[in-house]
Amino acid sequence: xxxxxxxxxxxxxxxxxxxxxxxxxxxxxxxxxxxxxxxxxxxxxxxxxxxxxxxxxxxxxxxxxxxxxxxxxxxxxxxxxxxxxxxxxxxxxxxxxxxxxxxxxxxxxxxxxxxxxxxxxxxxxxxxxxxxxxxxxxxxxxxxxxxxxxxxxxxxxxxxxxxxxxxxxxxxxxxxxxxxxxxxxxxxxxxxxxxxxxxxxxxxxxxxxxxxxxxxxxxxxxxxxxxxxxxxxxxxxxxxxxxxxxxxxxxxxxxxxxxxxxxxxxxxxxxxxxxxxxxxxxxxxxxxxxxxxxxxxxxxxxxxxxxxxxxxxxxxxxxxxxxxxxxxxxxxxxxxxxxxxxxxxxxxxxxxxxxxxxxxx
Amino acid sequence: xxxxxxxxxxxxxxxxxxxxxxxxxxxxxxxxxxxxxxxxxxxxxxxxxxxxxxxxxxxxxxxxxxxxxxxxxxxxxxxxxxxxxxxxxxxxxxxxxxxxxxxxxxxxxxxxxxxxxxxxxxxxxxxxxxxxxxxxxxxxxxxxxxxxxxxxxxxxxxxxxxxxxxxxxxxxxxxxxxxxxxxxxxxxxxxxxxxxxxxxxxxxxxxxxxxxxxxxxxxxxxxxxxxxxxxxxxxxxxxxxxxxxxxxxxxxxxxxxxxxxxxxxxxxxxxxxxxxxxxxxxxxxxxxxxxxxxxxxxxxxxxxxxxxxxxxxxxxxxxxxxxxxxxxxxxxxxxxxxxxxxxxxxxxxxxxxxxxxxxxxxxxxxxxxxxxxxxxxxxxxxxxxxxxxxxxxxxxxxxxxxxxxxxx
Numbered sequence: 001x002x003x004x005x006x007x008x009x010x011x012x013x014x015x016x017x018x019x020x021x022x023x024x025x026x027x028x029x030x031x032x033x034x035x036x037x038x039x040x041x042x043x044x045x046x047x048x049x050x051x052x053x054x055x056x057x058x059x060x061x062x063x064x065x066x067x068x069x070x071x072x073x074x075x076x077x078x079x080x081x082x083x084x085x086x087x088x089x090x091x092x093x094x095x096x097x098x099x100x101x102x103x104x105x106x107x108x109x110x111x112x113x114x115x116x117x118x119x120x121x122x123x124x125x126x127x128x129x130x131x132x133x134x135x136x137x138x139x140x141x142x143x144x145x146x147x148x149x150x151x152x153x154x155x156x157x158x159x160x161x162x163x164x165x166x167x168x169x170x171x172x173x174x175x176x177x178x179x180x181x182x183x184x185x186x187x188x189x190x191x192x193x194x195x196x197x198x199x200x201x202x203x204x205x206x207x208x209x210x211x212x213x214x215x216x217x218x219x220x221x222x223x224x225x226x227x228x229x230x231x232x233x234x235x236x237x238x239x240x241x242x243x244x245x246x247x248x249x250x251x252x253x254x255x256x257x258x259x260x261x262x263x264x265x266x267x268x269x270x271x272x273x274x275x276x277x278x279x280x281x282x283x284x285x286x287x288x289x290x291x292x293x294x295x296x297x298x299x300x301x302x303x304x305x306x307x308x309x310x311x312x313x314x315x316x317x318x319x320x321x322x323x324x325x326x327x328x329x330x331x332x333x334x335x336x337x338x339x340x341x342x343x344x345x346x347x348x349x350x351x352x353x354x355x356x357x358x359x360x361x
Numbered sequence: 362x363x364x365x366x367x368x369x370x371x372x373x374x375x376x377x378x379x380x381x382x383x384x385x386x387x388x389x390x391x392x393x394x395x396x397x398x399x400x401x402x403x404x405x406x407x408x409x410x411x412x413x414x415x416x417x418x419x420x421x422x423x424x425x426x427x428x429x430x431x432x433x434x435x436x437x438x439x440x441x442x443x444x445x446x447x448x449x450x451x452x453x454x455x456x457x458x459x460x461x462x463x464x465x466x467x468x469x470x471x472x473x474x475x476x477x478x479x480x481x482x483x484x485x486x487x488x489x490x491x492x493x494x495x496x497x498x499x500x501x502x503x504x505x506x507x508x509x510x511x512x513x514x515x516x517x518x519x520x521x522x523x524x525x526x527x528x529x530x531x532x533x534x535x536x537x538x539x540x541x542x543x544x545x546x547x548x549x550x551x552x553x554x555x556x557x558x559x560x561x562x563x564x565x566x567x568x569x570x571x572x573x574x575x576x577x578x579x580x581x582x583x584x585x586x587x588x589x590x591x592x593x594x595x596x597x598x599x600x601x602x603x604x605x606x607x608x609x610x611x612x613x614x615x616x617x618x619x620x621x622x623x624x625x626x627x628x629x630x631x632x633x634x635x636x637x638x639x640x641x642x643x644x645x646x647x648x649x650x651x652x653x654x655x656x657x658x659x660x661x662x663x664x665x666x667x668x669x670x671x672x673x674x675x676x677x678x679x680x681x682x683x684x685x686x687x688x689x690x691x692x693x694x695x696x697x698x699x700x701x702x703x704x705x706x707x708x709x710x711x712x713x714x715x716x717x718x719x720x721x722x723x724x725x726x727x728x729x730x731x732x733x734x735x736x737x738x739x740x741x742x743x744x745x746x747x748x749x750x751x752x753x754x755x756x757x758x759x760x761x762x763x764x765x766x767x768x769x
Contacts, residue, residue, distance in 0.1 A: 004684045007362070007363040007364070269761050270768055272768075275754070275758075276757060278757060279754075286681060287705055290677065290681065291677055293364055293366075294676075297366045298366075306655060310654040314670075
């Protein structure tokens with residue numbers, strides 16, 4: 001039956017994460033962006049909420065409640081607080097989701113328990129490549145057979161690189177198609193260069209250069225038909241949800257500002273030019289959110305999600321950019337300053353055009 | 362409950378049923394009754410009256426349907442068939458909604474039974490808009506004066522959908538909105554059921570329109586038109602103008618009808634938009650243009666981009682529509698959501714149908730196909746049941762928590 005109400009359990013989770021985002025994440029958003037630094041202690045606090053662990057199989061110490069929809073709800077709330085911090089908090093999903101979906105039982109046994117321990121351990125996933133027109137489904141990074149293992153060569157960028165992680169999952173094209181490889185951050189031939197972007201400044205990211213990086217056969221995730229495609233889809237749903245969170249953050253600031261700011265003797269929100277813009281922002285946010293939920297629901301119900309994910313992801317990133325821009329506009333000159341949130345939202349929102357695997361559901 | 366995007370089995374059965382009906386019994390008449398504006402599409406009307414009423418035959422009544430969402434699915438399918446013919450369906454339509462929402466059991470029996478009967482086809486209609494009062498429906502000038510056991514109505518109503526059917530065919534009725542006390546503002550506005558052929562109610566013409574030409578859009582003049590006092594819907598008491606008044610079925614009643622009808626209108630819009638988009642995609646396939654849902658943005662062609670955006674926007678409008686409808690089914694307020702859906706759907710299908718004409722070139726522009734007609738039909742959805750701008754205004758008031766006197 002058509003229904004748009006999250007389950008009671010999901011509502012509880014959303015309420016918890018929303019409070020955390022409001023009380024802990026948002027107050028740090030600006031200073032973290034300015035300092036290009038994550039609040040390390042906060043990541044550990046967030047880890048205690050078990051947001052990623054709850055989705056990991058019980059056999060490996062997780063909560064066993066995997067749901068892309070719940071993941072989307074959580075991602076939106078955290079990204080509403082701050083996109084960089086949200087991506088860092090959820091970064092273990094970058095390892096747990098591909099491993100849960102694609103790895104052998106032995107690999108899961110080896111890798112998953114580390115993600116549900118007491119200590120926060122970030123994950124990293126390298127899907128984006130720096131060349132023009134890059135397609136995450138056909139990586140130019142190559143994986144060649146090398147004895148019993150593999151040798152990887154290629155370039156990656158926009159790789160989240162939160163301190164404290166020890167591995168990164170790298171996509172590469174092998175003999176049988178695209179595949180993921182678990183590579184130690186310290187591996188020989190792997191060079192990680194810190195990168196700076198217009199947005200997500202608080203999130204450490206690197207460009208990776210792989211030159212004859214050796215990977216043991218045990219560290220290759222089994223090639224699965226559409227395996228990488230499913231990882232990309234799970235990333236796009238997460239990013240779609242995060243885009244909605246960013247848009248909502250910008251919209252709410254603009255709405256509240258418009259009710260406070262007076263011009264010509266009245267709050268500017270009482271002028272239709274502003275009020276209608278805000279109405280359109282609210283409509284577009286709600287509409288795109290429903291598309292993202294529908295895409296997540298496709299994943300959860302094991303339907304072919306490709307088209308729904310593609311449409312939702314495109315729409316959400318478009319809306320995030322348009323709404324953030326409109327929010328800057330509503331605030332006028334103040335919107336252009338770093339004193340207010342919309343300028344940060346605008347810089348972050350543009351990134352969704354190139355983020356892949358910033359987080360996974 | 363939990364988030365779910367799958368229609369119930371019954372709703373799926375209904376969707377298939379109405380899709381077949383649209384293909385077999387509406388599309389074949391689309392062009393003909395677009396050309397023959399103002400003519401009653403008798404073959405369609407008679408077929409529907411005999412065979413179209415009563416829902417899908419395969420419905421399992423022991424199983425749940427999707428409530429108002431299912432009504433929206435039906436509207437989408439039939440407007441995918443033809444929006445003009447859909448509006449000409451013999452039914453109580455918006456007049457029926459008003460009677461159902463505000464009428465007493467006796468009034469419902471009196472006015473609605475003909476729509477279930479075996480007599481000739483009947484229509485209902487709602488008459489609010491006047492030459493000087495469109496979006497600002499509180500400004501209506503039509504008066505109702507109590508005279509013994511009757512009210513006497515005087516005024517002019519325009520843009521009355523199915524006004525010809527409802528006023529000229531025995532058994533039908535028009536719900537006329539009129540003020541019993543101009544000094545009371547909105548509080549003085551009441552709804553009266555005026556049965557077809559009541560002396561003093563005169564059909565003076567029907568509009569020549571851009572689209573939905575199979576639908577009659579009437580101008581009705583009321584001159585010393587007498588109806589029994591028992592035809593008043595809701596309370597006769599006049600409360601002085603106060604936006605917060607509750608329990609009154611006058612102006613507030615009219616506005617509440619919109620909360621229920623706007624999702625349906627949004628669904629109708631989605632139906633027309635889908636007609637265009639379905640056809641466009643078939644044409645592209647025939648011409649070897651493939652739409653890729655897994656290509657990087659930089660590799661997408663211009664037409665692919667257009668089609669993908671049209672699909673996303675249409676689905677966005679449909680989901681907003683279903684959300685507004687699902688709230689009704691659960692007995693929850695949906696004023697904000699209904700206006701969001703209507704504003705979005707009206708705009709989206711206007712753009713989609715215009716883009717389809719553009720992409721198909723001379724074929725899209727030609728009257729040999731229906732693409733040009735869908736573009737003309739689609740535009741009304743951006744206007745009636747509250748223009749896009751009125752719905753933006755409602756959304757804005759809600760999100761800003763402003764009254765109509767603060768955000769005018």
